[in-house]
Amino acid sequence: MKKTSRTVVELADNSPEVLSLVNQLAQRGWNVHLICRNAPEVQALDPRVRVHKLPVTAAYPMTYAAFLAAAPVILGIKPGIIHAHCLTRYGILAAVYRRFLRFKPMMVTVAGPEVHPECCRGMTRWSAEHALHMFEVIISPDAQTIETLRDLRAPAEKIEQIKVLPNAGEIPPAVIDRLEMIYSRLIESTTRPV
Secondary structure, eight states: OOOTTTEEEOOOOHHHHHHHHHHHHHHHTTTTEEEEOOOOOOGGGGGTTTTOOOOOOSSSSSSHHHHHHHHOOOOOOSEEEEEEEIIIIIIHHHHHHHHHHHHOOOEEEEOGGGGTTTTHHHHHHHHHHHGGGGOOOEEEHHHHHHHHHTTOOOOOOGGEOOOOOOTTSSSHHHHHHHHHHHHHHHHHHHOOOO
């Protein structure tokens, strides 16, 4: 697959929403690479989507092992952007990648319950707080999650509210349009001559 600035790495579980996203991006001409723990069934994917399977979970305390597995794959892909889904797993993995390999640009989608105090505490909470500063864009589905992100000290200017709800199934084309616009803006900001 040709490596261009329209190459995106999606770090995510293979939920119906993620499959909808990667399929629609591939249909719109993006070179899409899905890096996940459990590969989706082949018939659920557009044939242009490349899947790379992680040998371990990205959840703490296995984050560094997942990083060691994902780093050579991502380096070989040379993406224009990395989009992590789920802050407490793939978001922290992406932040580790950025800390060690200085990749830009990156964005994360935070789906709500994962950042609530009863679900996110201890080392996971500490890692999430630090990871949030590594992303150019933080996508959140609702005002309640945005408030929780502010409690985690997320930079307010980086938060964008987009209704990508967990367990929603198919993502509407208007949401894909908005995500595609963000991807293009971030890629352009890193390729512009200084």
